[in-house]
Amino acid sequence: MTKTLLLLGGTSEAMALAKRTATLAGVRTINSLAGRTRKPVLPPGEVRFGGFGGSAALARFIANHEVTAVIDATHPYAVQISANAASACDETGCPRLILERPPWEPQPGDRWQPVSSARAAAVALLPEARALLTTGHRDIDAFAYRDDVRFVVRLIEAPDRPLPLKHCTLVLERGPFDVEHETALLDRHGITVVVTKNSGGKASRAKLDVARENGIDVVMIDRPEGPAGDRVATVGEAVAWLECLG
Numbered sequence: 001m002t003k004t005l006l007l008l009g010g011t012s013e014a015m016a017l018a019k020r021t022a023t024l025a026g027v028r029t030i031n032s033l034a035g036r037t038r039k040p041v042l043p044p045g046e047v048r049f050g051g052f053g054g055s056a057a058l059a060r061f062i063a064n065h066e067v068t069a070v071i072d073a074t075h076p077y078a079v080q081i082s083a084n085a086a087s088a089c090d091e092t093g094c095p096r097l098i099l100e101r102p103p104w105e106p107q108p109g110d111r112w113q114p115v116s117s118a119r120a121a122a123v124a125l126l127p128e129a130r131a132l133l134t135t136g137h138r139d140i141d142a143f144a145y146r147d148d149v150r151f152v153v154r155l156i157e158a159p160d161r162p163l164p165l166k167h168c169t170l171v172l173e174r175g176p177f178d179v180e181h182e183t184a185l186l187d188r189h190g191i192t193v194v195v196t197k198n199s200g201g202k203a204s205r206a207k208l209d210v211a212r213e214n215g216i217d218v219v220m221i222d223r224p225e226g227p228a229g230d231r232v233a234t235v236g237e238a239v240a241w242l243e244c245l246g
């Protein structure tokens with residue numbers, strides 16, 4: 001019997017999993033992307049874009065498409081879609097797995113200041129700092145009042161509105177980034193502090209290695225608490241879970 005997997009994506013893990021499930025016999029994968037990026041890198045196979053319209057609508061989607069399993073491989077900071085997936089799966093009785101990359105852990109020499117939100121990160125910046133902001137466009141408003149700080153904002157795509165920052169240099173680029181690249185970026189702009197979410201993974205961790213080597217502060221926005229449920233950290237474990245489902 002064919003299994004229908006709803007794969008909630010938007011991360012490199014989701015992409016890697018989509019590539020694996022595309023090769024599995026007896027598995028139909030519906031990849032779901034929020035549709036925020038204008039030029040997304042597309043996973044193989046079936047892809048749908050945009051929100052479902054809340055958790056009840058997601059439950060209807062699961063029932064109507066006879067989804068037999070949901071893998072939530074969304075970003076650790078995408079709390080709304082993960083909460084919706086949890087309640088929709090509870091409602092429909094659909095098995096759900098969370099594929100979540102482990103967070104970065106501080107190492108000796110790191111100068112991390114953990115904070116609980118973008119708002120708290122803005123408060124934590126020292127006067128006259130030169131900050132590299134890699135939090136994504138949704139969190140930038142929290143920094144708007146810091147008109148004493150010079151920001152370098154790194155985004156994948158140009159924002160659709162002017163950024164609300166008095167001193168701001170926009171850098172548009174898509175990772176992965178290596179140490180050489182990040183060293184050049186931090187040097188070029190005289191960065192004194194890096195502001196980041198604890199995304200985990202290899203693609204964007206080089207900035208932390210460079211910060212450690214150069215005694216640069218890091219304001220680390222902690223992960224929000226996600227929904228309860230079975231969690232794995234690797235694509236291989238997610239495939240094994242899928243294969244074990246009856």
Ligand code: NAP
Pocket residue numbers: 008009010011032033034036049050051052053054055058073074075077078079080081082084135136197
């Ligand atoms: P969010 O706040 O948790 O989600 C907001 C709404 O967007 C959800 O309620 C849902 O709309 C829709 N949505 C989100 N992900 C979806 C998906 N994969 N498929 C279909 N609808 C989705 O999410 P977010 O923080 O805005 O992130 C949006 C997407 O970007 C996520 O898929 C995430 O994996 C990716 N991403 C996020 C971050 C981050 O820092 N937050 C970083 C990298 C990538 P409805 O309620 O209408 O269903």
